[in-house]
Amino acid sequence: MNDTSTLKSGHIQGETGIWEMVIGLEIHAQISSKSKLFSGASASFGSEANRNVSLVDAAMPGMLPVINEFCVEQAVKTGLALNAKINNVSVFDRKNYFYADLPQGYQISQFTKPIVGEGEIIVDLDDGEQTTIGIERLHLEQDAGKSLHDQHPTKSFIDLNRTGVALMEIVSKPDIRSPQEAGAYVKKIRSILRYIGACDGNMEEGSLRADCNVSVRKSGDEFGTRCEIKNLNSIRFIIQAIQSEAERQVNILEEGGTIDQETRLFDTSTGETRSMRSKEDAHDYRYFPDPDLLPLEFTESWVQDIKEKLPELPDSLKKRLVKDYGITSYDASILVEEKDYVDFYQQAANGRDGKLTANWMITELFGALKKDNLSFSESPITSENLGKLIFLISNGTISGKIAKEVFAEMMKSKKSPSEIVKEKGLEQVSDDSEILKLIDQVISDNQDKVNEYLSGKDKLFGFFVGQVMKLSQGKANPGVVNKLLKEKLK
């Protein structure tokens, strides 16, 4: 391998030159509905086995699916948020395959006429750059049930609670060029879904999962043969799986081999992908329009009503934060990642120094939560208390250094900063006469250093400031100390 330190992310240095990755994602987002897409059984997670199953979900003969209006509305809302074309007429198709957790023998999906067509989103990358990723389509479909293979040596256990829960499949164009871009794309989609409330975005519970299509090519060449990595349920795994799959393909191609188009699984223990099924007709789904369902139609005015009710989305919110609070575009992009962050920030920064609030929230609060392994919603520090802390810093009651001490105590005790400052006597001393007393003591204790300073050793000034601060236990206002010391040591 050559030196990879200067290689762009998404590029692989091979023996024959630099390879580029081409990536497209299919995101499956579970719609946050109470009931299923075509039945009135509960869509909730974690119930007793087969508790949330109707005779429709169990595919009993003669049962008819009836579509959930809320789910249709969420798909349209998501389409609008993805700047995509809304198809006022769409069709449901049967995707036929056999598996024990799919009692119908087919999944109701949308194949030729999805509810949402082409769109695009702006994705924020770590280096502050942005890129636009195209959306190919969004369609509605049913989720499958769950199979447990570890309960019995020769049997599988089937729970149909998830069978028929509403999913949106969001398909990107093959516009993604690196694992990092793929991660940022998923983050952005998740953030948008949470803002509009269409999906809770919980990847651990499987509400959001992604299939990644990966191929490699030499820059400027046609797309190579792709492999699909199924069912990745964390952004970290998405990034790892794409990198390792692309490297696998480069190795094969450079040894003169060819890539078989196939479905692969990511093994989280080895960090590598492996072939999932090699059956030649695994992808012959024999789609046809579902005769149980008429085309889904709605009016343009219904779409317009949904559009008017859309909440402010991350991109526009980001611009507004930069303008209203004077924070950097980078800080704003971190704050708008989650709706909860923005709400917290706007409450804390209300009437306070916006930049200072953003710094304390992003550096100190996020850092402390990560260190204590707490989620954002578990923060011991409320937006109100962080705002109060910023106020105490801005009006000079405490120094930045003391503020860190107060902050650490707030994380521990959940008390308000003013309470902690009062209890511990941490108010900053800005009073001239008190600081002069400290200065006098430092001068009399260090007469030799004073003489050195007066004879030209200017560098010692910092030493005196440090001594005064130390004597005040960090409470002296450094600005006042500086000013008075200068006058005193003339």
Place this chain on the structure above:
Amino acid sequence: MPNKDTIVDVPTVNKIARLSRLDISEVNKQSLTNDLNNILRFVAQLDEVDTSNIEPLASVTGHKLPLRSDDVNDGNIEDLVLKNAPESSSGFFVVPKVIE
């Protein structure tokens, strides 16, 4: 008139049977293939109509797809759901092991 061309052959019937998990005996395969060809030839008469500028017709009744509101009003019938299952255990369907 229906043409006499063979539309499906025995290997195609084998493939469809495999995808549909149907176990068809060797003896029946040829007669099944003939039957399928007869049906397909009959239906193929429809190809004589020019439909190039006609939207697909989903319904002759003029009905629209009915929508329901998002209410939980079904489920909690696991006994009924599992009633016909050849085997079940602690609320699960139990089937021969299916592993990738």
